[in-house]
Amino acid sequence: xxxxxxxxGLVHGLxxxxxxxxxxxxxxxxWDVVHDGVGRVSWAFLTGxxxxxxxxxxxxxxxxGSVWLVVMATAMALPVGxxxxxxxxxxxxxxxxxRLIEINIANLAGVPSxxxxxxxxxxxxxxxxxxxxxxxxxxxxxxxxxxxxIITTREALRSVPVSLREASLALGATKWQTTWHQxxxxxxxxxxxxxxxxxxxIVGETAPLIVIGALAYVPFVPDGPWSSFTALPIxxxxxxxxxxxxxxxxxxxxxxxxxxxxxxxxxxAIWLRDRSSRRRDA
Amino acid sequence: xxARTRRVVEGLIxxxxxxxxxxxxxxxxxxxxxLVWEAAAFFGEVSPAAFLGGRTWxxxxxxxxxxxxxxxxxxLLVAVIAMLVAVPAGLLIAVYLSEYAxxxxxxxxxxxxxxxAGIPTVVYGYFxxxxxxxxxxxxxxxxxxxxxxxxxxxxxxxxxxxxxxxCEDALSAVPRGLREGAFALxxxxxxxxVGVVLPAAMSGVSAAVILAMSRAVGETMxxxxxxxxxxxxxxxxxxxxxxxxxxIVQVSLGDVPRDTTAYRAIxxxxxxxxxxxxxxxxxxxxxxxxxxxxxR
Amino acid sequence: MGPQHPGRPGGPHAAESAxxxxxIALRALSVSYGDRRALTTVTxxxxxxxxxxxxxxxxxxxSTLLRAINRMNDIIPGTRVEGDILLDxxxxxxxxxxxxxxxxRVGMVxxxxxxxPKSVFENVAYGLRITGVRDRRxxxxxxxxxxxxxxxxxxxxxxxxxxxxxxAGGQQQRLCIARALAVQPEVLLMDEPAxxxxxxxxxxxxxLIHGLKRTYTxxxxxxxxxxxxxxSDTTAFLWMGQLVEYGRTEDVFTAPRERLTEDYVTGRFG
Numbered sequence: 001x002x003x004x005x006x007x008x009g010l011v012h013g014l015x016x017x018x019x020x021x022x023x024x025x026x027x028x029x030x031w032d033v034v035h036d037g038v039g040r041v042s043w044a045f046l047t048g049x050x051x052x053x054x055x056x057x058x059x060x061x062x063x064x065g066s067v068w069l070v071v072m073a074t075a076m077a078l079p080v081g082x083x084x085x086x087x088x089x090x091x092x093x094x095x096x097x098x099r100l101i102e103i104n105i106a107n108l109a110g111v112p113s114x115x116x117x118x119x120x121x122x123x124x125x126x127x128x129x130x131x132x133x134x135x136x137x138x139x140x141x142x143x144x145x146x147x148x149x150i151i152t153t154r155e156a157l158r159s160v161p162v163s164l165r166e167a168s169l170a171l172g173a174t175k176w177q178t179t180w181h182q183x184x185x186x187x188x189x190x191x192x193x194x195x196x197x198x199x200x201x202i203v204g205e206t207a208p209l210i211v212i213g214a215l216a217y218v219p220f221v222p223d224g225p226w227s228s229f230t231a232l233p234i235x236x237x238x239x240x241x242x243x244x245x246x247x248x249x250x251x252x253x254x255x256x257x258x259x260x261x262x263x264x265x266x267x268x269a270i271w272l273r274d275r276s277s278r279r280r281d282a
Numbered sequence: 283x284x285a286r287t288r289r290v291v292e293g294l295i296x297x298x299x300x301x302x303x304x305x306x307x308x309x310x311x312x313x314x315x316x317l318v319w320e321a322a323a324f325f326g327e328v329s330p331a332a333f334l335g336g337r338t339w340x341x342x343x344x345x346x347x348x349x350x351x352x353x354x355x356x357x358l359l360v361a362v363i364a365m366l367v368a369v370p371a372g373l374l375i376a377v378y379l380s381e382y383a384x385x386x387x388x389x390x391x392x393x394x395x396x397x398x399a400g401i402p403t404v405v406y407g408y409f410x411x412x413x414x415x416x417x418x419x420x421x422x423x424x425x426x427x428x429x430x431x432x433x434x435x436x437x438x439x440x441x442x443x444x445x446x447x448x449c450e451d452a453l454s455a456v457p458r459g460l461r462e463g464a465f466a467l468x469x470x471x472x473x474x475x476v477g478v479v480l481p482a483a484m485s486g487v488s489a490a491v492i493l494a495m496s497r498a499v500g501e502t503m504x505x506x507x508x509x510x511x512x513x514x515x516x517x518x519x520x521x522x523x524x525x526x527x528x529x530i531v532q533v534s535l536g537d538v539p540r541d542t543t544a545y546r547a548i549x550x551x552x553x554x555x556x557x558x559x560x561x562x563x564x565x566x567x568x569x570x571x572x573x574x575x576x577x578r
Numbered sequence: 579m580g581p582q583h584p585g586r587p588g589g590p591h592a593a594e595s596a597x598x599x600x601x602i603a604l605r606a607l608s609v610s611y612g613d614r615r616a617l618t619t620v621t622x623x624x625x626x627x628x629x630x631x632x633x634x635x636x637x638x639x640x641s642t643l644l645r646a647i648n649r650m651n652d653i654i655p656g657t658r659v660e661g662d663i664l665l666d667x668x669x670x671x672x673x674x675x676x677x678x679x680x681x682x683r684v685g686m687v688x689x690x691x692x693x694x695p696k697s698v699f700e701n702v703a704y705g706l707r708i709t710g711v712r713d714r715r716x717x718x719x720x721x722x723x724x725x726x727x728x729x730x731x732x733x734x735x736x737x738x739x740x741x742x743x744x745x746a747g748g749q750q751q752r753l754c755i756a757r758a759l760a761v762q763p764e765v766l767l768m769d770e771p772a773x774x775x776x777x778x779x780x781x782x783x784x785x786l787i788h789g790l791k792r793t794y795t796x797x798x799x800x801x802x803x804x805x806x807x808x809x810s811d812t813t814a815f816l817w818m819g820q821l822v823e824y825g826r827t828e829d830v831f832t833a834p835r836e837r838l839t840e841d842y843v844t845g846r847f848g
Contacts, residue, residue, distance in 0.1 A: 008470035015378025018371045019391055025439050026398050032413045033405065083302030091296055092655065101303050103567075104310050110493070110563035111556065112500025114527050115313060117534075118552045122316030143309050150306065163692040167754070170650060171705040171761055172682030174288065176295045181704070182694060204402025207502035207527070211534045211548075233404045233503075240408060240507060241535075248412060255405050262400065285676050 033259070037252025045253055049219045050235070054246025059254055062235035064221040065134070066261070069231055070199055072138035073145055078195065081149025082184075088150075089157040090179050108147040116144045117211025125212050132213045134222055134229045140212055141202045148201060152194025156187040189272050196269035200262050206233035232258045317556055320549030327543045333550060339513035339524075341544040342536075348547060350554065352513035356523035360434045360505055361498035363519060367438025368498075369491055372445025379446070380453040381475050392447070399443040407507030410436040415508060424520060428510030431519040437504050441494045448493065452486020453479055455573055489569035496562035500555065502527035526551050599667050601626035601795045602647060602765065606661035609642050609651060616642040618819045619661065624812075629787060629796040631810035631827065633803065635847070639819040640799045641689075644767050647797065648684040649677050665765075682709070685758035689770040691750035693742035693757070698734050701742045701753055705761035720760055727793075728756035729786050748779025755786065766790065768798040772805065784809050803843055807831050815839045 048058015120140030130136035168178040218230040239251040336349015415432035464474035510522025600623035609617040617639040632640040725731040772780040
């Protein structure tokens with residue numbers, strides 16, 4: 001019995017230490033990036049253009065490219081994803097088709113992102129001849145985002161109380177009127193939270209963009225959807241691939257910018273979630 | 283609006299919504315079509331037997347060889363190292379959080395772990411290349427600058443929150459009564475966890491492990507940055523290797539002309555990767571459905 | 579509508595011989611959820627401008643019966659209906675029946691008040707807006723009218739644009755009644771409308787029901803024997819999905835024909 005108790009304590013201690021260890025590794029990673037990169041972050045770096053000389057290189061085209069990509073990908077994935085989720089959640093998910101679509105979405109969410117890159121390469125870049133444009137990049141990321149949007153929207157819709165739907169339907173509202181006027185507005189805060197998490201996922205995506213051929217020297221801010229582009233994670237990767245400590249510092253500084261962008265989007269998501277739960281309690 | 287037009291409009295809306303849902307099926311169809319189409323061209327030039335059975339991968343040489351085994355072993359090597367980190371650590375953390383930890387620890391620990399899952403993979407690549415590997419080299423003489431070990435460890439860190447949160451779900455799905463029954467017999471928490479809870483949660487835990495494996499196999503940036511581009515048939519974690527994903531990146535970066543066998547090879551490798559991860563995902567899904575109290 | 583006559587005593591089939599047809603007629607109605615049968619071959623007429631109370635222990639099928647009348651059960655997957663319900667002599671299950679139109683004729687108030695998370699005004703106006711009423715003046719008039727009919731106007735006239743969820747429980751329930759009245763239904767279904775309210779609020783609802791029956795045909799589900807006795811003209815007692823007894827409320831309560839009914843209304847079980 002004593003032995004069993006001692007073992008119990010050991011596992012308790014071990015579990016706690018592993019957790020501490022994992023979080024320390026996270027701390028170490030962040031410290032490492034800050035340590036390497038913070039010296040390079042400056043106004044000039046944020047507003048500068050890529051350069052062959054590490055010390056004068058800036059990140060503006062990558063930052064602008066990421067904003068373009070996220071806005072365009074969201075504009076493509078959001079309506080389709082929300083529409084699909086509404087179909088499955090509100091219009092019944094019992095038929096054989098609905099079942100097929102459900103299994104399909106679950107599996108899509110597990111497909112490695114680089115495979116989406118191959119799809120984008122075959123479909124958008126080559127078959128549709130969109131080349132290395134923002135449209136091709138955004139469309140690729142939109143496909144990657146789609147299962148995430150559908151899954152989070154369905155969760156948001158599921159959180160809407162049935163009594164709200166019943167109240168509306170009992171007044172003679174149609175299914176769509178009920179969905180549009182009551183269910184979606186009620187699900188909105190959770191939906192936005194999930195959407196922002198999906199966005200933060202694609203902000204950091206690198207592999208699919210590389211596969212569609214987006215790793216190019218782009219010393220300008222995109223001027224439209226057909227422009228070629230670079231993005232934050234691609235710029236980081238490009239600097240990382242170059243020899244010399246100067247470019248490595250740039251990579252670290254780029255990572256800092258990327259992490260700050262993610263921190264901001266995630267804070268907005270958390271703020272939205274808290275606000276909606278407070279409203280519900282009221 | 284008359285009842286008739288109302289019904290027509292409602293029908294149109296419903297059809298549009300289902301069309302949106304069907305787009306997700308088209309994505310899958312698109313993936314399969316693109317991969318199979320391009321891979322078919324590849325297999326017109328390289329026999330599937332030579333591809334799947336060959337031990338040499340030198341697609342960019344003057345006399346190219348397309349034996350995919352080195353890429354597969356490279357992928358598995360990194361993934362296994364990652365699993366050796368993530369599975370025991372993730373399971374321990376899950377047991378700790380669900381059976382031992384106090385509420386404040388759980389409240390802080392879980393979201394803090396989630397942060398790990400939210401960090402972009404290119405950042406992990408940086409960490410593996412410029413921090414973990416240099417540090418490992420001070421401990422392990424003979425470790426190459428690019429190797430399987432560093433990125434493997436970092437990949438393990440990355441999938442750790444996935445393993446721990448899925449395992450925790452599996453553990454907490456075990457009915458309370460089972461645990462209390464064990465406590466009533468005088469079992470310690472560990473005896474309850476190992477003797478009663480863990481076996482009951484086994485299918486959920488296996489599902490988590492398999493899903494983590496799928497994630498590790500498909501991960502790209504960490505290995506593309508820190509594991510090297512030298513396809514070799516080895517189980518040695520200290521030397522540069524190349525994974526399937528890293529090869530796709532290598533070709534995408536380089537100036538490999540389109541419509542060459544080497545270029546088409548990325549689709550054949552992609553098809554193999556897609557099939558493998560799909561198999562793992564389906565297996566994981568199947569196991570999760572068998573969890574006690576499985577919802578979906 | 580039909581002449582003032584006392585609720586017909588007698589069995590479930592008595593009303594079929596009436597010269598004026600009932601407002602609502604259940605014909606051998608059975609409802610199942612998946613494998614579970616909730617209601618078994620219930621035949622029951624409900625007269626216009628009467629309050630019909632449905633009583634019985636929990637799970638006896640009274641809510642299922644109520645929700646069958648405006649086909650609210652349709653939204654529960656796996657529901658199967660056999661038999662029929664006639665509204666003004668016409669089947670509500672006939673091919674081509676417009677469920678949306680049916681629900682506009684048959685309003686419903688739920689057990690737990692469920693106002694929309696919008697203002698008091700918008701709650702009542704919603705039913706009008708979705709039917710295409712655009713004119714502001716029209717909407718304002720109908721909202722006031724409905725709130726007056728639900729005896730709520732005096733209490734909320736100064737806070738029409740406050741969130742509905744800030745109203746007290748009893749006020750919220752009367753708001754839900756006003757909301758149902760705004761679309762001018764013919765029938766009002768009430769599913770234990772006062773079960774979550776305090777005695778004062780309950781009394782107000784009961785008074786309201788009394789006044790509303792001049793305009794509407796009311797079917798009310800209730801757990802509360804006294805309430806059924808106070809508000810209804812006819813009472814139907816259900817037990818395990820079957821109709822045990824139906825008749826004038828005073829008869830059902832003072833001289834039940836069935837032993838089961840007597841045991842229930844005297845509180846021996848339930």
